[in-house]
Amino acid sequence: MSEKYWVPAIERTNLVIGLIAKEPGKYRLIDLSKALNINKSTMFSLLNTLETLGWIIKDHGDTYTLGPTLGGYSAAYFRKFNLLELFHKEAAKSVKVIDETIQMGTLQGTNIVYLAKQENDSRVRLMSDPGMQLPAHATAIGKIQLTQYSYDEFQKLYANKDLEQCTPYTVKEKEVLWQHIEAAKVAGYTCEEQEAALGFNCVAAPIYNHENKLIYGISFTMMENNWETKKQKAIEEIIDLAARLSTLAGHVSR
Missing domain, CATH: 3.30.450.40 (GAF domain)
Incomplete structure (x- = not known):
């Protein structure tokens, strides 16, 4: 796809979701920041938004897993x-x-x-x-x-x-x-x-x-x-x- 129509924020979101999906309950904010080379302030805003939307959940150890919103999307995907x-x-x-x-x-x-x-x-x-x-x-x-x-x-x-x-x-x-x-x-x-x-x-x-x-x-x-x-x-x-x-x-x- 042409870079003209590329949205970096969505790309970063996709990378975060992909990493959490691969190993749920492993990554904290600092871990995600280092693994994806995204600065901490940007990562904080991204994770806070995703958590508010229900895409991810923060566990007691401050690690992240996928949230119920994505579960609903997944179910809709598989139903078809x-x-x-x-x-x-x-x-x-x-x-x-x-x-x-x-x-x-x-x-x-x-x-x-x-x-x-x-x-x-x-x-x-x-x-x-x-x-x-x-x-x-x-x-x-x-x-x-x-x-x-x-x-x-x-x-x-x-x-x-x-x-x-x-x-x-x-x-x-x-x-x-x-x-x-x-x-x-x-x-x-x-x-x-x-x-x-x-x-x-x-x-x-x-x-x-x-x-x-x-x-x-x-x-x-x-x-x-x-x-x-x-x-x-x-x-x-x-x-x-x-x-x-x-x-x-x-x-x-x-």
């Missing part, structure tokens, strides 16, 4: 997407086939935001609940959504950004990440092995809408000790589930 309801219906069928948890998420900048989860009967619960964010490069569900970008777009997206290391297995170099993305474009799916969390592997596929636009990613997540026996069947099933959901979203295969 019947695909979330359809996800649970269709994913439940696939969970019965593989007996592993399926998640759906959307790309937001260089992060993945989890939107929904269909769990299996295992006592092992995943830490990534709906609403949580993880770096896209460390997750299969994020990498598959990065396939929508050209190399130039990818370079711009990750300009001046380091790849956060979630585990010792997380991809470290941007060029290697791009190789993963290129391979996923050809295959129609992608895998990650212990890049987001130790002991867990994932396989993901993309969901497209009626405009042939990649809108979500879905993934199977399973423990390392189940990976070799279930990997191939999980790949086939996640591709099939993604195709079913894409059809429900109006996508027509070409």
